[in-house]
Amino acid sequence: MDLDFSDEELEFQSEVQSFLHANLPKRLSDKVKARLRLTKQDHEEWHAILADRGWLATHWPPEWGGTGWSVAQRFIFDVECATAHAPEIIPFGLKMLGPVLIRYGTEEQKRHWLPRILDGTDWWCQGFSEPGAGSDLASLRCAAVREGDEYIVNGQKTWTTFGQHADVIFCLVRTDSSGKKQQGISFLLIDMKSPGVELRPIRLLDGEHEVNEIFFTDVRVPAANLVGEEDHGWTYAKYLLTLERTGIAGVGQAIAGFRALQEIVQDQRDGHQPLAQNPLFATRMARLEIDLENMKTTNLRALCAAGKGDGPVAESSMLKIRGTEIRQEITSLARRALGPYAQPFVSEALDEGFNNEPIGPGYAAPITADYLNNRKLSIYGGSNEIQREIIVKAILEL
Amino acid sequence: MDFSHPEDRQMLADTLGRYLADKYTFEDRARIAGSTQGWCREQWSSLAQLGIMGALFSEEAGGYCGGAFDIAVVFEQVGKTLAVEPLLGTLMAGHALEHAGNEHALIAEAIAGNAVLAFAFQEAASRYAPHLCDCAAKQAGEGWTITGAKAVTPQIEAADHIVVLARTASSPDAQGAAHSLFLVAADQAGVAINGYPMIDGGRGGELALNNANARLVGNRGDGLALAERAIAIGTLALSWEAIGVMDTIKVQTLEFLRTRTQFSVPIGKFQALQHRMATLALEIEQARSAAINAAAALEAERHTRERAVSAAKFTIGQVGTLVAEEAIQLHGGIGMTWELPLSHYAKRLLMIGHQLGDEDYHLERFMAFSAAETSVETQAGAPA
Incomplete structure (x- = not known):
């Protein structure tokens, strides 16, 4: 039992810190810290900087241009990036599709797609959910019919994050509906510029355009874009979803978010004292902090267990539940901390270069929108109720 | 970073676990726990012969382990069997003596099983x-x-x-x-x-x-500093005892959910119960992480140590109450009975919350240690 980082890991930590100090543009970290809107170019700029250093694909083996890092190194990197206010790495190509291709793709697919993820040629998005297939993902109906060396795709996907930026989408499609619903699902890569692909934005409760509906009408997809075997896509999807869950736990984000919250709570006044000294608020903060400290260790335990075995483990469902609860509580306390200033919302204040006098404290503008946006955490990536189902079946075996 | 125990510590845990499973059965425990003495001198001698008290103290004090995780694995096993032997008092008093640097002869007597301390x-x-x-x-x-x-x-x-x-x-x-x-x-x-x-x-x-x-x-004048350290070690031990209790309750409750049939199906098939059980499992892992954090911080400087210890006991208090109450509820009527071991595990778990500080006490203490160092001395019993 040894919770300390080794000398090598500590050395790695300072290497990451110096790298971030020297290479993370202040323009970007200022925007992230202030929770301003990031543009596609902002994300691409940061990806390119990481790619130059060889630190973009933290979940890939070195032979495909990944870092080949240990779980401890990945943890250190995530926490350092988050606390330095680096933009989050967009996960779809790097943390979701990449590992699936490395595990299940053909040599040709790996050689074609993986370098394009690293050099930013392709921005990926995820086509899993459908209007009728949310928590019951396996009931999806978007259909792909084989015709010669092509698939013809018809149907609809929804909740596609950053679909408006994407060049390519990885989709779960139905190739057979004769058997169990989990059978007959295939994993298909589709060019967003194909004729018959139509994208419609969905405006979320914070006013933002983050997710989309995507309609497929007689879209022709080369059969070479099938990942793995036809009708076996559910297996690959489950692997991908486990990776996604572990990422959503977001311990690095939570640590950074809690520090930012502490600053707000010190700054906000409660009569003649900082809000941090209000006993009721201080108690909420302390409970959250303890939960987060426990979560850090639970996270490391799960990562170590996963590192020893064959990839992610069912415990990732526990991490997803508690990690998202903690991150939601952080945004919830930030909203409470603002008091009446949680109400004003000047959307333009979230864009870079907005120079008007802020309403209330300078940090207030994005807080409520951020809280509202983060309600998604317990819904996406498999709702927290679905995670409990996974715990019940995979861990408790009820 | 490594969350497994080294071989010798795992052997210590296994040895004690096997002994207790074999010689300290639930019937033995019930008899001893309800006896007029409330403990058993023969068991105490056997535990000493197994080297259990020795495992709680360092080599300088005449033992052979004495590290935080050695104490952890011993008390985890105690929790699994609800052993009532006077280990906690011996641990806390012995560590106070060891830390003060005198009375090594008495610690040796305790390790040998010839003296019991409180x-x-x-x-x-x-x-x-x-x-x-x-x-x-x-x-x-x-x-x-x-x-x-x-x-x-x-x-x-x-x-x-x-x-x-x-x-x-x-x-x-x-x-x-x-x-x-x-x-x-x-x-x-x-x-x-x-x-x-x-x-x-x-x-x-x-x-x-x-x-x-x-x-x-x-x-x-060293009294509070010595007591604080002894209490930290005792709190660590109780936290790990609670982990052992909770793991056992989890196993017992899952078994019950799989076998108890109502409406013609095992009640574990009902989602209302499944999700509550999933929450318990998750909370127990958070509690284990808290206990690991406390053990890892035991040799750190005072501020770090006491913060982690109070975070752990707060978590144990909160999760322990939840686990005890939910386990009884999930069992239904049978969970209310003296006959079922579960009820005794639940009682022990709840009473651990009343030893060396409950969740409110430790939350307040955690907050005091988290506040500026200067204000720490005056709050929540934290001496300079």
């Missing part, structure tokens, strides 16, 4: 806070005498020697010190113990000291 610090009016101690020590010739009362000390009737926290000055001196630690022999005229059964098995007692002869442990 640690008496709390008083009826002090609740869990050591600094509110009012017991008074007076210098008498070469030695000292103590007069006052100590409250709810576990297995104090079993103890041959009691480590007692007492006031040696009516107000704090320049260093803020007003308390010292003393060793009191149980078998003397000035010592009276009013013993009683505990609701979760075993016995406790009220200690009344009337000019009882006492030997100073460590230096005069």
Whole structure:
């Protein structure tokens, strides 16, 4: 039992810190810290900087241009990036599709797609959910019919994050509906510029355009874009979803978010004292902090267990539940901390270069929108109720 | 970073686990826990022969382990079997003596199973806070005498020697010190113990000291610092005992959900119960992480150590209550019965919350340690 980082890991930590100090543009970290809107170019700029250093694909083996890092190194990197206010790495190509291709793709697919993820040629998005297939993902109906060396795709996907930026989408499609619903699902890569692909934005409760509906009408997809075997896509999807869950736990984000919250709570006044000294608020903060400290260790335990075995483990469902609860509580306390200033919302204040006098404290503008946006955490990536189902079946075996 | 135990510590855990499963069955435990002594001298000797008390102390003190995770694995096994033997008092008193640097002969006797120790610090009016101690020590010739009362000390009737926290000055001196630690022999005229059964098995007692002869442990004025350390070690032990209890409750409850049939299906098929069980499993893992954090911080500087210890006991208090109450509810009527072992595990878990500080006490203490260092001394019993 040894919770300390080794000398090598500590050395790695300072290497990451110096790298971030020297290479993370202040323009970007200022925007992230202030929770301003990031543009596609902002994300691409940061990806390119990481790619130059060889630190973009933290979940890939070195032979495909990944870092080949240990779980401890990945943890250190995530926490350092988050606390330095680096933009989050967009996960779809790097943390979701990449590992699936490395595990299940053909040599040709790996050689074609993986370098394009690293050099930013392709921005990926995820086509899993459908209007009728949310928590019951396996009931999806978007259909792909084989015709010669092509698939013809018809149907609809929804909740596609950053679909408006994407060049390519990885989709779960139905190739057979004769058997169990989990059978007959295939994993298909589709060019967003194909004729018959139509994208419609969905405006979320914070006013933002983050997710989309995507309609497929007689879209022709080369059969070479099938990942793995036809009708076996559910297996690959489950692997991908486990990776996604572990990422959503977001311990690095939570640590950074809690520090930012502490600053707000010190700054906000409660009569003649900082809000941090209000006993009721201080108690909420302390409970959250303890939960987060426990979560850090639970996270490391799960990562170590996963590192020893064959990839992610069912415990990732526990991490997803508690990690998202903690991150939601952080945004919830930030909203409470603002008091009446949680109400004003000047959307333009979230864009870079907005120079008007802020309403209330300078940090207030994005807080409520951020809280509202983060309600998604317990819904996406498999709702927290679905995670409990996974715990019940995979861990408790009820 | 590694979350597994080294081989020798795993062997210690396995050895104790096998012994208890074999020789300290639930029936044995029920008999001992409800007996007039409330513990068992034969079991105590066997545990000593197995080297269990030795595992709680360092080589310098005559033991062979004594690290935080050694204490953790021993008490985890204690929790799995609900053993009521006087290990906690022996651990806390022994570590206070070890840390003070004297009385090594007595620690050796405890390790050999020839002496049982108790640690008496709390008083009826002090609740869990050591600094509110009012017991008074007076210098008498070469030695000292103590007069006052100590409250709810576990297995104090079993103890041959009691480590007692007492006031040696009516107000704090320049260093803020007003308390010292003393060793009191149980078998003397000035010592009276009013013993009683505990609701979760075993016995406790009220200690009344009337000019009882006492030997100073460590230096005069070191009492609170020594007590704080002993309490941290005791809190760590209780946290791991709770982990053992909770793991057992989880196994028992899952078994019940799989086998109890209502509406023609095992009740574990009902989602209302499944999701509550999933939450329990998740909370138990968070509690285990908290206990790991506390063990990892035990040798750190005071601030880090006490913060982690209070975070752990807060978590254990909160999760323990949830697990105990939910396990009874998930069992339904049978969970209410004396006959079912589960009810005894639930009782023990709840009462761990009443030992060495409940969740509110430790949350307040965590907050005090998290606040600026300067304000720490004045709050929640945290001495300078």
